[in-house]
Amino acid sequence: MVKKTFGVIGLGKFGSYITRSLVDQGESVIVCDNSQENFRDFREDVENLYMLDSTDIVALKEAGISELDVVIVSIGENIEASILTVMALKELGNKMIIAKATSKTHGQILSKIGADKVIYPEREAANRLFVELIASKVDVNVISENLKMCKVLASDIFGKRTIGEIQESSIKKDESGNIIQEIKIVAVKRNENWLMDFSLELEVFNEDFIVFLGNEKAIDFYVKKFENL
Template identity: 45%
Template sequence: MKTYAVIGLGKFGSHVAKGLIENGEQVIAVDKNEDSIKEFRGICENLFIIDTTDINSLKDAGIAEVDTAIVSIGKNIEASILSVMALKEIGVKEVIAKAYTLIHGKILSKIGTDRVIYPERDAAKRLVKSFSLNPKFEVIDVTNTMKIARFKITAQYANIAAGDLLSRSKSDLKIIAFKRENRWEYEIGEFLVLKNDDVVLLFGNSKELEIFVSNI
């Protein structure tokens, strides 16, 4: 069994930590904020609220002995870089770090990060690939993480209520508009029955849209 430290329990870090725990791996979960730690009580034995730029704090938490440390600190680029440097200094075998920007990623690589990841960019690329494989879909970027998907209802999904279609995706996706007979409508109730050749605009984050597309 490999041992992991997940540093930074925001959205991405939480998903990583929970996934590792569900797979039976040994995880040390770390964040500087107590609120971020709360949801891990009861599922993770090793929880620490520490300054991850401090070498002694990392050692006291047992992080020097882990096989892999994953740094998932949000927009605080300085803390991310200093945490990676501290992890390398205490001899962690493998350090993986999330980059917030391309420049951030380049700096992480320069200071010896073993693997730099770009979750938002990679999710967007997978989403674009999903749409390219399914010509019924088009995607429009709203922000780095939020997208609008445009697709046409086929016979397979005709006569299904909008609420039922969304409930299948088990996500927070929203239908923000639909077109029927060349007329766009913007008030969509969950009981709206979709018809063949309706065009629907779905709004949500990259990951949820990726899952939705893969299930269509």
């Protein structure tokens, strides 16, 4: 059986994870990035490392990208570079292009210009966390450096108030008026049903479970309140 060949363009967290996984499985991979510094963890394991501008068709072709079975574009923050890279790969004739998107709009654009598959690593990670959160009374998971997700039993702290009232009361500002603490409710579990499309006027009952996002300061504040019940 002929093994597939892979290319990874962009060595951020996601690109590095994919590259490491492919290498550990013994797959053939060509890795491209615009910074030599990002190659440091792969110099001993990956033979084909290329520092290049991934929007440059000639550079991609010279690196052998056009001959690969699958190319993963893991450029996230630079949306323009992400889009132009996918366009370059299409022009080269790559048959399977998988591209990382950071937003719904970004993903739609990537699909329209020819990406065969669009993935949303951050959103998918958040969804997995969401599923894990439903198991206990109070549970917290870290999504990013300053964003956490928490699931709690509403009880007397959140019960008998509307979604809007809970969110509004969570806002705390510093002396300059900058918001330093805030939460956003993303789901409510009532009996056996999950409510995810609701208005700010929805009243929360003491027996409901709620899932909310917040910065670290806000989540830590509410966790302490619930732990003291």
